[in-house]
Amino acid sequence: MEKEAAFAWKQQDFTEEAMTVIVTAYCPCSICCGKSDGITKSGTLAREQQTIAVDPDVIPLGSEVYLEGLGTFIAEDTGGAIKGNRIDIFMQDHNQALHFGIQKTKAYLINQKI
Numbered sequence: 001m002e003k004e005a006a007f008a009w010k011q012q013d014f015t016e017e018a019m020t021v022i023v024t025a026y027c028p029c030s031i032c033c034g035k036s037d038g039i040t041k042s043g044t045l046a047r048e049q050q051t052i053a054v055d056p057d058v059i060p061l062g063s064e065v066y067l068e069g070l071g072t073f074i075a076e077d078t079g080g081a082i083k084g085n086r087i088d089i090f091m092q093d094h095n096q097a098l099h100f101g102i103q104k105t106k107a108y109l110i111n112q113k114i
C-alpha cells in the first residue's frame, strides 16, 4: 500500500508533495554494500550527511531530498533492497548505521535535477 503511494507521488509535483518514507542507514563496508570502495551509483564518493540511496524509479538520481528531522541529502546511490518508498542514508561507521535502525519520516524533493 505504501509502495503504491510512492508511485502516485512520483506523478505529482515533487516540490509540493511529501512522501512518507522508510529510512535506514548503510556504510561503505562489504556487509552493507557488497563492496567497500564507497563509490556511489552516480560515480561520486559517498559522503556522510549528503549521500542517500534511493529507488531511481521514484526519486531520480541527482535529486536534492529533504528528509524531515534528518536534513537535506542528495540522491546519489541505489541499493538492491531500496525499492519504492525506502531510503538508505550513508554513514561512515557501520555501527552508527546499525544503530540508526529503521525510521519513518517524510521526504520532500527540493529540486528535480535529472
Ligand SMILES: [Zn+2]
Pocket (backbone or CB within 6 Å): 026, 027, 028, 029, 030, 031, 032, 033, 093, 094, 097
Ligand atoms: Zn556497513
